[in-house]
Amino acid sequence: MTTPLTLNYKPRSCFLEAHRLIALKSTTALHIGASRRLGKTVFVSAIAAMRALVSTSDIAFIAPTLTQALNVGWRNVLDRLRDVPGLVVKKGEALIEVPAADGGTSTIRFFAGVDDGGAGGVRGYGFDLVIIDEVAQVGSDVYLNAILPTMSGRPNAQLITIGTFRSVDLMYQLHEDIDLAQGEHTITLPASTAGVEAGVFTLQELLAVADKMGGWGKPAFQREYEANRFVTDEEAIIDQALVRAAQERRHSEAMIRQLVQAYPVVVGCDPAPTSDRTIIVVRAGPAILRHVVMQAPTVQEIAHKLLATVREYDADALFIDNGAGGQGPAVMDICRSIGLNPVGVDFGGRPTTESDAYAYANRRAELISAVKTWTERSDCSIPPGEDILREMSAPRYEINSQNRLQVESKKAIRKRIGMSTDFLDALACTMATSALLDREEAVYTVRPRSPDGSRYQTDFEGLKHHRDGFVVLDEVFEPHNTNW
Known part of the structure; x- marks a missing residue:
């Protein structure tokens, strides 16, 4: 037995x-x-x-x-x-x-x-x-x-x-x-x-x-103690609860029309390597009008999608992450060749102003902090989806040895949670416009070239009329003008 x-x-x-x-x-x-x-x-x-x-x-x-x-x-x-x-x-x-x-x-x-x-x-x-x-x-x-x-x-x-x-x-x-x-x-x-x-x-x-x-x-x-996974990590720079609240908000079509009149329409793009996904975000003030997900696109496909998006939304500015796996500069070159006027965003570069340089470790920290402030608006809206929620609330921050705010790198986040913060980075690119307005008092336009191909078409009078509160210079921005 x-x-x-x-x-x-x-x-x-x-x-x-x-x-x-x-x-x-x-x-x-x-x-x-x-x-x-x-x-x-x-x-x-x-x-x-x-x-x-x-x-x-x-x-x-x-x-x-x-x-x-x-x-x-x-x-x-x-x-x-x-x-x-x-x-x-x-x-x-x-x-x-x-x-x-x-x-x-x-x-x-x-x-x-x-x-x-x-x-x-x-x-x-x-x-x-x-x-x-x-x-x-x-x-x-x-x-x-x-x-x-x-x-x-x-x-x-x-x-x-x-x-x-x-x-x-x-x-x-x-x-x-x-x-x-x-x-x-x-x-x-x-x-x-x-x-x-x-x-x-x-x-x-x-x-x-x-x-x-x-x-x-x-x-x-x-x-x-309560095994509640939906509360915010104290080390996270963006509050998960605020993102969830923003995902539950919806702007009516009438409100969207008002927002487009009151705020510049800005396009941000995080172009990924060809084996990954590229995200395009269109934002007007507190509203994300649209986000586009492209799986493993070529640089030509990204540029032409940006052209179509800019025209569809009559966008006022286009910002591209120009450090995204080497794809950003190539996408920007093609955008210029087809009549767009993109502005590159270097997340690893210096913050916009000297005062920001004392507060933030780099441009990434500056722009993601701007996203954080944006999510604190009671009227901001974010597309639904768990993936977007994870991306938005994943980055952690610390105060580095120079007493500057530093945001967890994209590589470190990907290693920790197994996904890339492409949507967040594209949204952060749209925040670059406020920094440029503070610095240059100008809105960079992204309209097609004029028929003779010599300059970019602009509609500054219309922009002044429709975009209340934005000061626009009379000068046309040229991508190769080093005086800007």
Whole structure:
């Protein structure tokens, strides 16, 4: 008679639904956002131990750092398995071998998701179960390029992620992008419900914790204890709540007509390399009139789309990110050859004025700060969509050693959340017009060349009449005029 094994684990009530979902063969992924102090690591270590005991399996336990993986994950897994005979423990290899009920040997390997060269240690392995603890601290590129491939080709492979929400990051995306048809599920475990029901907290204790953190509604408490992923990251330069509010606003056609009369119509473009997407944004004051997404266009296609957009909206200014993977300057050259008058925006360059140079690390910080101010308007509107929300609220900021505001680089954001902020950069380009007005007191026009091809057509009188509050010089801007 086989002696039953005792697992050193008693599940809390808040994790019973998670156990039920994991037991289903149809479940391919389970993403859990949980309050602090619910015993997240104990839960996932028990899942690893149970899977290893039931059937021969290769299991990966990934934590943000190797210290966390070995000192926390390793210790918890061994604690669950302490009464199981026949364990082989190889801490030097970060490996535990477990005798399985079907006669085989399961392996549980421990990895770092951040400090191991981007979880490079998992490459070359194949796993039946991958557990990522504190997934919010793991980068999207690591997840997509190193972790996910380890489950390919494994029938009935499962992915379990767990953690506490931090911002618009990998964890946020996993919870937003689930596909129920593919067997993906999410569970959210707030302290005020799941924690209280499990006996981890009393409401009085939670109120005391909230008071110490500044109040129940404070973002830190909402994220860490109420598992609320929709609150703003304190390090984010643009408030997620303001973006959501702007996405819910709609301007009527009558209001749009008034805005177009009252504000200059500005086109901004973030031209990406040919393998990526290009975004064009058309803005009039608080309203984004249109945004265009072009997948892997050529520079010629971008330029001609800009020409069509400028003509369609009778735009007053065209700004192009001229540092976008080398495409910007080429797009600008073609735009000039077909009669447009673009102005380049160098995000890595100096801010517009000397006073701004003391406040901002570079032009990118200056213009994204302008976007931040714009989102604080009670009448601004932003197109709906989770991708746009993520882009707008993803960039973080810091005050650098020169006491200047510095915004997280596009490359760093892409590494962290797995997507590029193309829409935000195109919108930021439209903010360059206000800086130019402050500096030059001029609106750069983007109308086609006059019939003789010598100068750009302008309509300054009409511009003065329709664009209240904008001062326009009598001089026509020429792209090669170095006096500007």
